[in-house]
Each structure stands twice: as structure tokens, then as C-alpha cells.
Amino acid sequence: MAQVIRLSDRQMAARVKRGACLLDKHRPGWEREIDVRRLGLLENDVLLQLYGDPMEALQALGFGSVRDHLEHLYTEIPATTFRGGNLADYGFAAFREDRGGEWRQAYQELRRLWRTEVRTRLGPSVRRVVDSAN
16 A cells, blocks of 8 residues: 655645745736635646636746646646646645645645735735635
């Protein structure tokens, strides 16, 4: 039986911070474009809000070719690596192993972490409006 790996809260948070820094580089001010009320359990939810098309997001952020990504999009191969890492390394996706074998739990944690990142960046006045949406 394969050993199940569970990332710590700190490891998951580091992934989201890495993703936020990548967005800062390629799309400054991105946090003002995110509607935290719409952040759900979908893979790449942050990228979908920002770019509309996940393939456009991959190109814009330098994750390699769209064709390479499509070949591995719905596989469970953590080695699906692009230039600079994979989507999970940046908190845009999760692997089943990230939360002890539970996809839903991993994505719930990512959603919480992205909401926190956006709230922190927007500051106290906007945070009250965002918090009322939860």
C-alpha cells in the first residue's frame, strides 16, 4: 500500500504565496480582480477569474506549452512539470496527496488560503466587504 503524504498548513500556504508572487510579476494588482465570493472548489479558480481561459493563463504565466499541459491535465501524475514547477507548486491546483488523499479537503484549504491572501492585500476597509460575503 502506498504511503499517503499530507502537506502541512505551512506548506500549502507557501504554495499560495508563491502563486501570489508569480501573479504580482505577470499581472500586478491581480487581487483587485478577484471576487472571493466566487472562489469555489474548481481547479485553477483564481486563474479562471483572472484570465477566463486556463490555457491563456498557462501561457501568460510561463508554464510552458498548452499542448504539454493538455496531455496531462486530468492525470494524477505529480511529475507533470512545466517551466518553473507545476500548478500545484503555486497553489493553483492540488494533488490528492496534499490532504491525505482527499481532493475536496485540499481544494477547500486552497480556497481558504487564496481568500486570506486577497483579504490581506486589499486591506482593512475592503476586507469588511469581502468578509460579509462569506
